[in-house]
Amino acid sequence: MNTFTLFVMGPAGSGKSSFVASFAGWLENNEIPYLTVNLDPAAEYVPYTPDVDIRAYVTAKQVMDEYMLGPNGAIIAAVDLTLNFIPGIQEEVAESISEGYILVDTPGQMEIFAFRRSGVEVVKELTIGQGGVAFIVDAALSKSPPTFVSQIFLASSVYYRFRMPQLNLFNKVDLLSEKELEEMVNWVREPTSLINGLEKELIGEEMIMVRGLLESVKSFLESFSIYFVSTKISKGLDSVYADLQKIYKGGEDYEIPDYMRKSE
């Protein structure tokens, strides 16, 4: 299939659905075919109209009522139940698109999807054509060197979980001052400035885990694309689109990793 399946992940509140809405709008304007898939059975509102929607099969609310579960248990159960409905979703997707982008909005609470068993399984089954991950974090929660480094580690953690091409988006830059944004951009350009900032902040505390950190952060920043965006005001999204198009047009290098095939 000549499609690109993009799984949109990120912690609760980072702006996953907002990114899907914004990217869908851009594809629409550029007359590129696309399909939106909502995989969050607990979503109460999504700022786009999903073409395929897990909520047609199962919702957290239904599970709550039917199995007499509390809100938390119901969300987990509903996400796990998603696996049962994958054949139906695959069929809906296959019927509706043969080229272009499949934008998959994943469950609001990232950890239920990414750090439990079901997520990798769902990604394996739903990657049609090439696959990739757009990982979104909240830039307004990443303003200091330690919190920025924390997000880089979180992104790394997701990368080693899925091992797919990954674009990393620091979202909500509209909430940053110009100076804050400049500083962040500089951290990416010159990781040494980030590590220096980190060391400065950690003075007086136990300096642990700093050995290897510069190399490791540099390696991340050199291997992955980082974008500073605002899905709310559609800022900085152009280069995301351009890079995605490059991967999409680039060919078959980016299908699902071997380890996903092995278990088939």
Added chain:
Amino acid sequence: MNTFTLFVMGPAGSGKSSFVASFAGWLENNEIPYLTVNLDPAAEYVPYTPDVDIRAYVTAKQVMDEYMLGPNGAIIAAVDLTLNFIPGIQEEVAESISEGYILVDTPGQMEIFAFRRSGVEVVKELTIGQGGVAFIVDAALSKSPPTFVSQIFLASSVYYRFRMPQLNLFNKVDLLSEKELEEMVNWVREPTSLINGLEKELIGEEMIMVRGLLESVKSFLESFSIYFVSTKISKGLDSVYADLQKIYKGGEDYEIPDYMRKSE
């Protein structure tokens, strides 16, 4: 205060509450004073009787009914509302304990607490005496080199978010074969074997992010204590207790980090 406040964190389903129950049992048997605090407003069942309980102030279910929210929105709102009830909780805690351990069970969905604003605020306000984090992950989801490394990055991400002394527990080792556990223990002892295993698994895929990885993982493993435990069958918990006691008796080196004080 001569107390040690231990915040128990980890992804959904990793075994936080089970650890609190198990550690409380150990303290009981050893006649060390302790207090259990449940901070999860969406908890439906906890395997211990919390001495102080956020659910006496707010529950996700109440928020759902009162504000007409869905399960997901209700959980997030309830966790955020926790901040309003911190003074009451502080008072309850202060009245009940003046030395020993305060075991704080955090919300089931880690990211709502750790990767949004409220978590750091709550940790700051509730750390009485010394503070620390017990970070729990599921060993059964960490059996391959990439997934193990993924968990190490997740633990690093949490460390840079809170900057408190952190113990890292790979829980549920009862679900591993003897060979799997041996391999994992060896990865910690000889990080080179972990990286070699990782490189082997990644053959054929794009080898990215490997530069600096060995140093970075080594640095993590040397800086932090890693434990392989089963809270279910109380396996491996002795050394966790012993190390916690060492920190607790060790004195005042481990109070809340300066950055938390700054914003006071």
